[in-house]
Amino acid sequence: MTNSRLSGLELHALESSGPKLNRLRRGADWLIYASVVLGVALLAELYALMVPSWLFYSILAGWLLYLLVAIGVATGRDNAYVPALVLSIVTLAVSLPQPEHYSQADAGPTLASLTFIAGSLLQVGVIILVTSFLILEKRQSRIRAVRIRS
Numbered sequence: 001m002t003n004s005r006l007s008g009l010e011l012h013a014l015e016s017s018g019p020k021l022n023r024l025r026r027g028a029d030w031l032i033y034a035s036v037v038l039g040v041a042l043l044a045e046l047y048a049l050m051v052p053s054w055l056f057y058s059i060l061a062g063w064l065l066y067l068l069v070a071i072g073v074a075t076g077r078d079n080a081y082v083p084a085l086v087l088s089i090v091t092l093a094v095s096l097p098q099p100e101h102y103s104q105a106d107a108g109p110t111l112a113s114l115t116f117i118a119g120s121l122l123q124v125g126v127i128i129l130v131t132s133f134l135i136l137e138k139r140q141s142r143i144r145a146v147r148i149r150s
Contacts, residue, residue: 021140024133029073031125032084036070038119039063045112062091078137081130088126095120 043063046056066087072080095101095116105113 018140021133021136024129024136028081028084028126028129028133031122031129032066032070032073035088035119035122035126036063036067038115038122039066042115042119045115049112062087081134084126085130085134088123088130092120092123092127095123 039059040063043056043060046059065083069080069084069087073084101116104110105116107113
């Protein structure tokens with residue numbers, strides 16, 4: 001790639017990445033919203049199970065952060081995607097090592113095990129789609145910058 005002109009392949013990539021970028025954004029948005037909704041169910045379950053208050057309030061704090069991110073996403077703030085990615089990674093890093101979660105999942109399909117599985121899958125989906133979106137967006141903005149300079 002030269003500094004002054006885009007090749008035909010690069011120009012085609014710029015033109016075709018717009019719809020793909022929009023699909024990735026919409027998919028990431030919906031997974032972020034679903035995470036917030038599932039978080040409400042998780043909080044209700046934890047409250048009913050009467051978990052220790054420190055655990056309930058720490059999960060509530062994480063959910064509030066996720067809610068703020070979802071509001072940022074819904075209002076079109078592109079800078080909300082990085083915190084969404086970080087929160088998804090932290091959620092999995094905290095949740096996956098817990099042996100209690102696996103013993104519930106081994107016990108069969110219960111509301112708690114289904115919430116754990118669905119939540120984990122949602123977080124993996126957020127990580128994949130948000131990462132893909134951010135990479136494609138960065139690539140597209142780089143190509144645009146080269147195109148503008150030429």
